[in-house]
Amino acid sequence: MTERIREFLRNRREDGPCLVVDREVIQDNYIKFARSLPDTRVFYAVKANPAPEVLSLLAELGSCFDTASVVEIELALAAGATPDRISFGNTIKKERDILRALELGVRLFAVDCEVEVEKIERAGLAASVPLADIQVFCRILCDGAGAEWPLSRKFGCVPEMAIDVLEHAHRLGLRAYGISFHVGSQQRNTGSWDGALASASQVFKACAERGIALSMVNLGGGFPAKYLKSIPAVEAYGNAIFEALSKHFGNHIPETIIEPGRGMVGNAGIIESEVVLISRKSADEDDIRWVYLDIGKFGGLAETMDEAIRYPIHTKHDSDRKIPCILAGPTCDSADVLYEKEPYFLPVSLEIGDKVLIEGTGAYTTTYSAVAFNGFPPLKSYVI
Amino acid sequence: MTERIREFLRNRREDGPCLVVDREVIQDNYIKFARSLPDTRVFYAVKANPAPEVLSLLAELGSCFDTASVVEIELALAAGATPDRISFGNTIKKERDILRALELGVRLFAVDCEVEVEKIERAGLAASVPLADIQVFCRILCDGAGAEWPLSRKFGCVPEMAIDVLEHAHRLGLRAYGISFHVGSQQRNTGSWDGALASASQVFKACAERGIALSMVNLGGGFPAKYLKSIPAVEAYGNAIFEALSKHFGNHIPETIIEPGRGMVGNAGIIESEVVLISRKSADEDDIRWVYLDIGKFGGLAETMDEAIRYPIHTKHDSDRKIPCILAGPTCDSADVLYEKEPYFLPVSLEIGDKVLIEGTGAYTTTYSAVAFNGFPPLKSYVI
Numbered sequence: 001m002t003e004r005i006r007e008f009l010r011n012r013r014e015d016g017p018c019l020v021v022d023r024e025v026i027q028d029n030y031i032k033f034a035r036s037l038p039d040t041r042v043f044y045a046v047k048a049n050p051a052p053e054v055l056s057l058l059a060e061l062g063s064c065f066d067t068a069s070v071v072e073i074e075l076a077l078a079a080g081a082t083p084d085r086i087s088f089g090n091t092i093k094k095e096r097d098i099l100r101a102l103e104l105g106v107r108l109f110a111v112d113c114e115v116e117v118e119k120i121e122r123a124g125l126a127a128s129v130p131l132a133d134i135q136v137f138c139r140i141l142c143d144g145a146g147a148e149w150p151l152s153r154k155f156g157c158v159p160e161m162a163i164d165v166l167e168h169a170h171r172l173g174l175r176a177y178g179i180s181f182h183v184g185s186q187q188r189n190t191g192s193w194d195g196a197l198a199s200a201s202q203v204f205k206a207c208a209e210r211g212i213a214l215s216m217v218n219l220g221g222g223f224p225a226k227y228l229k230s231i232p233a234v235e236a237y238g239n240a241i242f243e244a245l246s247k248h249f250g251n252h253i254p255e256t257i258i259e260p261g262r263g264m265v266g267n268a269g270i271i272e273s274e275v276v277l278i279s280r281k282s283a284d285e286d287d288i289r290w291v292y293l294d295i296g297k298f299g300g301l302a303e304t305m306d307e308a309i310r311y312p313i314h315t316k317h318d319s320d321r322k323i324p325c326i327l328a329g330p331t332c333d334s335a336d337v338l339y340e341k342e343p344y345f346l347p348v349s350l351e352i353g354d355k356v357l358i359e360g361t362g363a364y365t366t367t368y369s370a371v372a373f374n375g376f377p378p379l380k381s382y383v384i
Numbered sequence: 385m386t387e388r389i390r391e392f393l394r395n396r397r398e399d400g401p402c403l404v405v406d407r408e409v410i411q412d413n414y415i416k417f418a419r420s421l422p423d424t425r426v427f428y429a430v431k432a433n434p435a436p437e438v439l440s441l442l443a444e445l446g447s448c449f450d451t452a453s454v455v456e457i458e459l460a461l462a463a464g465a466t467p468d469r470i471s472f473g474n475t476i477k478k479e480r481d482i483l484r485a486l487e488l489g490v491r492l493f494a495v496d497c498e499v500e501v502e503k504i505e506r507a508g509l510a511a512s513v514p515l516a517d518i519q520v521f522c523r524i525l526c527d528g529a530g531a532e533w534p535l536s537r538k539f540g541c542v543p544e545m546a547i548d549v550l551e552h553a554h555r556l557g558l559r560a561y562g563i564s565f566h567v568g569s570q571q572r573n574t575g576s577w578d579g580a581l582a583s584a585s586q587v588f589k590a591c592a593e594r595g596i597a598l599s600m601v602n603l604g605g606g607f608p609a610k611y612l613k614s615i616p617a618v619e620a621y622g623n624a625i626f627e628a629l630s631k632h633f634g635n636h637i638p639e640t641i642i643e644p645g646r647g648m649v650g651n652a653g654i655i656e657s658e659v660v661l662i663s664r665k666s667a668d669e670d671d672i673r674w675v676y677l678d679i680g681k682f683g684g685l686a687e688t689m690d691e692a693i694r695y696p697i698h699t700k701h702d703s704d705r706k707i708p709c710i711l712a713g714p715t716c717d718s719a720d721v722l723y724e725k726e727p728y729f730l731p732v733s734l735e736i737g738d739k740v741l742i743e744g745t746g747a748y749t750t751t752y753s754a755v756a757f758n759g760f761p762p763l764k765s766y767v768i
Binding site for chain 2: 015045046047050067068069070071072075089090091092093094095096112113115116119141152153154155156157158160161164185274276277278279280281282283290292294298302305328330331332333334335336337340352353366367368369370371372373374375376377378
C-alpha cells in the first residue's frame with residue numbers, strides 16, 4: 001500500500017470495487033529487473049495488465065512486450081513500442097493473426113509444433129516479408145514444480161521434438177532463433193530455471209550438430225508478486241539464473257529474454273472492495289462465519305480458483321482478534337467462493353459496509369473480470 | 385441445432401467465435417414449463433442469459449424474472465416486465481441496492497439471515513414503502529446431490545434458522561412470505577425436490593405455530609439442459625414436484641415459483657468456434673492430440689471448470705473415427721483447458737481452420753466471458 005494509493009482512495013467517491021495501480025511501483029520493479037538481469041531484455045507480459053498507462057510507462061522505460069493476440073500487439077504499438085520490441089508469444093495463433101502481426105511489423109514468434117511453423121511461413125509469404133527476417137523460438141515443456149499457479153502441459157513440446165521443430169523452421173527459410181520455457185507462474189524457487197536451462201543447452205547443441213545456430217533463450221515469466229508468503233528478491237533470481245546460464249552454456253551464454261508479468265505489476269495494485277454481508281448458516285455461534293465481498297471470482301479475482309493465490313487482505317480492524325471466515329463473492333453463483341477449503345482469518349470486529357483492501361492485485365485481475373456476470377460491471381481500474 | 389441457426393451461420397461472415405440463440409426454442413421451453421407446472425409462476429433466472437431479445441420474448445410470453453442485481457432488474461423492466469413480476473433473488477445485497485430495487489417497484493426479496501432482513505426493513509423505511517408490502521422469502525440449505533454443477537453452502541441457512549429469520553421479518557413488519565431452496569444446477573434427478581419440500585413444510589408448520597402464515601415455496605432452478613447425457617422431460621419434473629408438494633403439504637399446497645435458467649435457454653444456443661491448432665507434445669504418434677479452439681474457459685466456457693459441464697461438440701467430420709483429444713482454449717493461460725482429465729473424442733480427420741459447433745451453450749456463456757483476457761474480445765451473441 002503506497003501513500004499515493006491511500007490518498008487516491010481517500011478522495012474516491014464512486015461506488016463499487018476498483019483496482020488502483022501505482023506507476024511508481026512499476027517503475028521500481030522495471031529498474032530492479034533491468035539491474036538484476038543486466039544482459040537480458042525485458043518483455044513485459046501484456047496480459048498481466050494491459051492498461052494503456054502501464055504500457056506507455058514501460059515503453060518509455062525501454063521495456064519490450066510479450067503479447068498474446070493482435071489486440072495486445074496493437075496496444076503495445078499504441079503505447080509507443082516499436083514492432084522490433086514486440087514478441088507474439090502465444091503458441092496458439094490463427095494464420096490470419098500471424099499475417100496481421102507481420103503486417104504490423106512484428107518479427108518474433110513463439111511456436112511449439114511444426115504446423116505452427118508452417119502457418120508462419122505461409123503468412124510470411126503472403127505478407128511478402130523475407131522469411132529470414134522472421135525469428136522463431138520453440139517453447140519446451142517444463143515441470144513447473146514449486147510454482148503456486150503451476151502450468152499444465154498446454155504449451156511447449158518435449159526438448160527432442162523442439163529440435164525437429166526448429167530444424168523445420170530453418171529448412172523453410174525462417175530464422176530458427178532459440179528456445180523458450182516457463183517455470184510456472186508465481187515461482188518462489190529461484191533454482192527452477194536450472195533444469196530448464198539444462199534442457200535448453202541440449203537443444204542448442206543438437207541444433208548446432210545439424211548446422212543450426214540458435215542464439216536466444218527466452219527465460220519466460222514466473223517471477224512472483226508478494227502475497228501472503230515471503231518471496232526472494234529479484235536480485236536472487238538474477239543471480240540464480242546467471243549461475244545456471246554459466247553452468248549450462250559456459251562461455252557461450254546466449255541472448256536472453258525474460259517475460260515478467262505478475263512480477264512487474266502484481267505488487268503495484270490494490271483492490272478496494274466492500275463487505276456486503278456477514279452471516280452464519282445456523283444460529284450456532286460456533287458455526288463458521290461467511291463474509292461476502294462486492295468482488296469475487298467473476299469480478300477480477302479469478303486467480304483464487306482452487307484457492308491458488310491467497311491475497312493479503314487489510315481492513316481498518318487489522319489490530320483486532322481474527323477468526324476463520326469463508327470469503328465469497330457477490331454473485332448468485334455457488335462457485336463464486338474465494339477461500340473456503342483453507343478459511344481466511346479476518347477481524348472479529350469486521351462489519352457490513354467496511355472497506356477491504358486486497359493487496360497484490362495489479363496483475364491478472366481487470367482482464368479476467370467477466371463482462372457482465374449477474375449484471376455486475378467489470379472491475380474499474382485507475383492507474384495513478 | 386435448428387434450421388434457423390444453421391441458416392444464420394451459413395450467412396455469417398464475421399471473424400471469431402459467436403453464440404447464436406434461437407428464440408423459437410426458448411418459446412417452446414417456456415410453454416413446456418408453463419404446462420408442466422400449471423399452478424407455478426415461472427421466474428426466469430436472468431443471469432443465465434440476459435440478452436434483451438431473450439428477456440423481451442419471455443416478458444411477452446408472461447414470464448416473471450429472478451434477478452441478481454439492480455442492473456438485471458433494470459434489464460427486466462426494459463424488456464417490458466412490470467415490477468410485480470420481478471424477484472430480487474440474490475441473498476447478498478448492498479442496502480443501497482435494495483433501496484434502488486424498492487424505488488424501481490420491486491417487492492419480492494430473498495434472504496438467508498437476520499441482518500439481510502434488517503437491511504430490507506431500513507431500505508423500506510428509507511423508500512417510504514409500507515413494510516407489509518415487502519415480501520421476504522428465506523432460502524434454506526439443500527444438499528444438491530445428483531447435480532452436475534452442485535451448489536456449495538454459499539446460499540441459504542439451516543431450516544431451523546430460517547424459522548427465526550422469517551419471524552424476525554414478521555416482527556419488523558415485513559411480510560414473511562415463504563421459503564426457497566435450490567436443488568443444484570443441472571439436476572438430473574427429478575426426486576431431488578422431495579427432501580427440500582419436506583424441510584420447507586416443517587418450516588411452514590413451525591412458523592404457523594408462531595402465528596406466521598407463510599404462503600409461498602420458491603422451488604428454485606436446477607432444471608437441466610441437454611448436454612451429452614440424456615435428461616428427463618420437463619413433464620417428469622412437473623409430476624415429481626407435484627407429488628412431493630402433495631405428500632408434504634397435503635391439501636394446503638402453497639403458491640409456488642420456479643426459477644429456470646439453464647433449462648429455459650441452454651438448449652436454445654449454439655457456439656460456433658474454429659480450430660486454431662492441432663498438435664502433439666512429442667513426435668510420438670501415440671501421444672495424445674491437443675486441439676485448441678478460439679474459445680475457452682475465459683471466452684465463455686467457464687462452466688467447463690473442473691470439467692463439470694461437458695458440451696456436445698459437432699464438426700463436419702462427425703461420421704469419421706474419433707480419437708481422444710485434450711481440448712483447450714486460445715489464451716496464454718495454462719488453466720484455459722476445457723477437457724483433459726477425461727479427454728474428449730473428436731474426429732481423427734479434424735483440421736486446423738475447421739468450424740466446431742458447441743451445443744447447449746445458450747446459458748451461462750456470454751456473461752461469464754472475460755472482458756478482454758489476453759486481448760480477446762467477449763463472446764459475440766446473436767438472438768434470432
